[in-house]
Amino acid sequence: MGAVPMFPLGSVLLPYTPLVLRVFEPRYLTMLGRLLDVENPEFGVVLIERGLEAGGGDQRSSVGTMARIVQVEAGAADLYVVAVGGERITVDRWGDDDPHPVADVSRMAPLVWDEALAPLHREAERVVRRLATLASVLDEARWDPATDISDDPVESSWQLAAIAPLGEYDRFRLLNATSLGGLLRDIVDLCLEEEPVLVARAADARDADGGDRL
The missing domain is CATH 2.30.130.40 (LON domain-like)
Structure with missing residues (x-):
C-alpha cells in the first residue's frame, strides 16, 4: 500500500x-x-x-x-x-x-479467534467494565461502562481494549498484539495494574467530598 x-x-x-x-x-x-x-x-x-x-x-x-x-x-x-x-x-x-x-x-496479520479463549474474553469484559465504572466515578471514562460491544469476538476484543481506561502507551502496547489470547491477557493485566491506582484516587475523592462521592 x-x-x-x-x-x-x-x-x-x-x-x-x-x-x-x-x-x-x-x-x-x-x-x-x-x-x-x-x-x-x-x-x-x-x-x-x-x-x-x-x-x-x-x-x-x-x-x-x-x-x-x-x-x-x-x-x-x-x-x-x-x-x-x-x-x-x-x-x-x-x-x-x-x-x-x-x-x-x-x-499486519489479523488476530484469529479460538473458542478456547471464551473464558478469557469473559474475564476481560468483567475487568474492563469494572474499571471503566470506577473511572466514570472520577469523570475520566472514555466510554460509558455499559457500552454495547460487537457479537463478533475479534471485534469485541478490540472494543474492550478501547473501553479500558488506560494510557496511550498501554493502548499502543495492545495495538501491537500478535495473538488474540495475548491481547485479552494484556487487557486484563494492564487493567488489574491500573485498578489500585483508581481505587486510591476514588477514595481520596470521596474523602475530599465528605464521603458523598461514592
Missing part, C-alpha cells in the same frame, strides 16, 4: 472503534478533500510519540491503524470527521509531505 494519506495523532486508534476528529489544518483539509473524491476513503493513523499534532515536526510510531471515513460535517472553518478503525498497518517508509504526511505501509 503505497502513498497512503496519514494522520499522526496524540492518541491510539484501535481496530473496530470510532474516531472523531476536528480538522482545521490546511494540509489535512486538503487530504480530506482528496479522500472524499474516492469511493472508499481511508487514511492511516499512527501515534505521535514525541511532538505536537499541529504543525509537523513530530516523531511518529511505526505501527498504526487504517481509518475508514463514515461521516463528514462542515463547520465554519473546519471539518468534523467520524471514522472507524480497520486493519492494523506498519509504516515501511515515510514519504515527503504532499502537503499532508504520506507513507508506504504494509498490512
Whole structure:
C-alpha cells in the first residue's frame, strides 16, 4: 500500500472503534478533500510519540491503524470527521509531505479467534467494565461502562481494549498484539495494574467530598 494519506495523532486508534476528529489544518483539509473524491476513503493513523499534532515536526510510531471515513460535517472553518478503525498497518517508509504526511505501509496479520479463549474474553469484559465504572466515578471514562460491544469476538476484543481506561502507551502496547489470547491477557493485566491506582484516587475523592462521592 503505497502513498497512503496519514494522520499522526496524540492518541491510539484501535481496530473496530470510532474516531472523531476536528480538522482545521490546511494540509489535512486538503487530504480530506482528496479522500472524499474516492469511493472508499481511508487514511492511516499512527501515534505521535514525541511532538505536537499541529504543525509537523513530530516523531511518529511505526505501527498504526487504517481509518475508514463514515461521516463528514462542515463547520465554519473546519471539518468534523467520524471514522472507524480497520486493519492494523506498519509504516515501511515515510514519504515527503504532499502537503499532508504520506507513507508506504504494509498490512499486519489479523488476530484469529479460538473458542478456547471464551473464558478469557469473559474475564476481560468483567475487568474492563469494572474499571471503566470506577473511572466514570472520577469523570475520566472514555466510554460509558455499559457500552454495547460487537457479537463478533475479534471485534469485541478490540472494543474492550478501547473501553479500558488506560494510557496511550498501554493502548499502543495492545495495538501491537500478535495473538488474540495475548491481547485479552494484556487487557486484563494492564487493567488489574491500573485498578489500585483508581481505587486510591476514588477514595481520596470521596474523602475530599465528605464521603458523598461514592
